[in-house]
Amino acid sequence: MLQELFTPSVQHALDLAGIFVFAISGALLAVRKNFDVFGIAVLAEVTGLGGGLFRDLVIGAVPPAAFTDLGYFVMPLVAAVLVFFLHPEVERIQGSVNVFDAAGLGLFAVTGTTKAHEYGLGLTASATLGLATAVGGGVLRDVLANEVPSLLRWDRDLYAVPAIVGATMVVLFIRFDVLNGLTSGIAALTAFLVRLLAMRFHWRAPRAWNRRSAASEPGNEGFGKATA
Template sequence: MQTDQVTSEIFPHNVQQTLDLIGIFVFALSGGLMAVRKNMDIFGICVLAEATALGGGVLRDLVIGALPVAAFTSFGYFPTPLVAGVVVFFLHPEVERITRTVMVLDAAGLGLFCVTGTIKAHTYGLGAVPSVACGMLTAAGGGVIRDLLAMEPPSLLRWDREIYAVPALVGSAVVAILIGMGRLTPLYASLAAVVAFAMRMLALKYGWRAPRAWHRNGSRTSEE
């Protein structure tokens, strides 16, 4: 059985699109909330919502040459972040109060997008390592764009934040290994997404952070 055929049909189209829209909406909420914290107007809120939700997928599609990018051709992908932006504009106190729920859904979106990003990159002919990189880019790239637009250090590069890119990297790597073994199925792809989701949730619960430079200036300093 051809691997490309398997990867391109791993999830039914309607299921895939529904999951994508849910993930896009939740990512957009986080972008909108960042804009509110930065005291931006409605335009800024919608811009950050769009960038957070779609930025990773747009970058991935540009890298692999999937043009025009899915964000502008797939039904609902572009309008959904606008809806989320409007929700944040009017209801941001309520959205802030359910931050924990948003973080759980964000972790689920992370798991989904790292898997689908890896699969799509492989389908377009990339090898295992570039496909893993594209999977991580799909899941975490929007957050980087959001932080840069908000003039913040990207959160996934900050040592004082729970790991975010690492779970996406692990989920993407699991998918690449399954593809290489010819064992990628909807069940295994879903399990890879669950692995990334579980890692992110455990990181939030236990404060997992990536290690800093070994023997860095004799250990910790006052910048903590």
């Protein structure tokens, strides 16, 4: 099905682009954590390839593409080298990197869901694995860096939700037999735009209503009700 949506060369180029921007975010976090060059490379590889690797292992697409295509493995290293030498410049264009990251999020949510269904998973499981493909690398990055994963933090703009939107649209298109290059592009674009809007307007998921927690908000020692 993936071959019907995109030509192999286009699919490969999109994958590499998504892997690169995800790897940039991993390498930048490694620099902020004062990791050495090996740590920068590891975090770049994990962030760029983690979601796709998890997806392939779950659906039985072995060996995973990350180990059969040299380009997939090398692209995060390119990102790591770039950040190692030019991280102040890369930090200054963080906004642009975030835009490309949002594009990668939408793309991976769509291709992950499609590939999971192609390997025989049901619609719900396919959407779930599409989400894992999109956000898995970031979760592994944060865990290795001893951080609470970003998609679990209330003080971060919506990240998982745009991927869920894209993956859900794909399974609905599959359900009604209208998945093609155009509709898959619409799903990826929708996820991309939702993520951009979340960053622009700081949309966040609500916390527990009438919560009573010892954790205080930054700059606020009191407790309060959940906010969106």
